[in-house]
Amino acid sequence: MSFTRYNPLERTVSSEMRNYDVFLSFRGEVRKTFVDHLYTSLENAGVNAFLDSKKLEKGDEISPTLKNAIENSAIRIPIFSKNFAESHWCLEEVSHMCKSGGLIIPLFYDVSPTEVRNPDRGAFAEAFQKKKGRYSKAKINEWKKALAKVASFSGWSRDDTLGFRIACGT
Numbered sequence: 001m002s003f004t005r006y007n008p009l010e011r012t013v014s015s016e017m018r019n020y021d022v023f024l025s026f027r028g029e030v031r032k033t034f035v036d037h038l039y040t041s042l043e044n045a046g047v048n049a050f051l052d053s054k055k056l057e058k059g060d061e062i063s064p065t066l067k068n069a070i071e072n073s074a075i076r077i078p079i080f081s082k083n084f085a086e087s088h089w090c091l092e093e094v095s096h097m098c099k100s101g102g103l104i105i106p107l108f109y110d111v112s113p114t115e116v117r118n119p120d121r122g123a124f125a126e127a128f129q130k131k132k133g134r135y136s137k138a139k140i141n142e143w144k145k146a147l148a149k150v151a152s153f154s155g156w157s158r159d160d161t162l163g164f165r166i167a168c169g170t
Helices: 028-044 062-071 088-100 113-117 122-131 137-151
Strands: 020-026 073-080 155-159 163-167
Touching: 020 028, 020 062, 020 088, 028 073, 062 073, 062 088, 073 088, 088 137, 113 122, 113 137, 122 137
Parallel strands: 020 073
Antiparallel strands: 155 163
């Protein structure tokens, strides 16, 4: 168990118990190229991060376990990549982050905040086209609303020449 160090609503230190300091949400294509390195760096710095391949126990029911990990993490970091919206799991995680409150810091990896905020255009458009007919219109709208909300938060954006920079939802 770790302690929440920061209350985003009051901007104060809190002693509320949490299972994790950070929850990482991402699509598999960035696991080996980025996420594993980020996770290792966080763990080496003493940050207790939830990464599905490291913390999800064999035999656990995935959906409730992931939702519990989101709810019991002080900070939630969705790592948006070009194929993020292809995964209903990733979209469910972002939607649950929005429902459960807490500090969300988006990381934009080879996709701009604008593309995430407007999923009918850009990198996410094809993925959402494929979801029509497979998922209800209400579910698709829930996911799009969650993406738009999270993409409006200040976070980090990858720049091919400078590494990561602060993104202000632009």
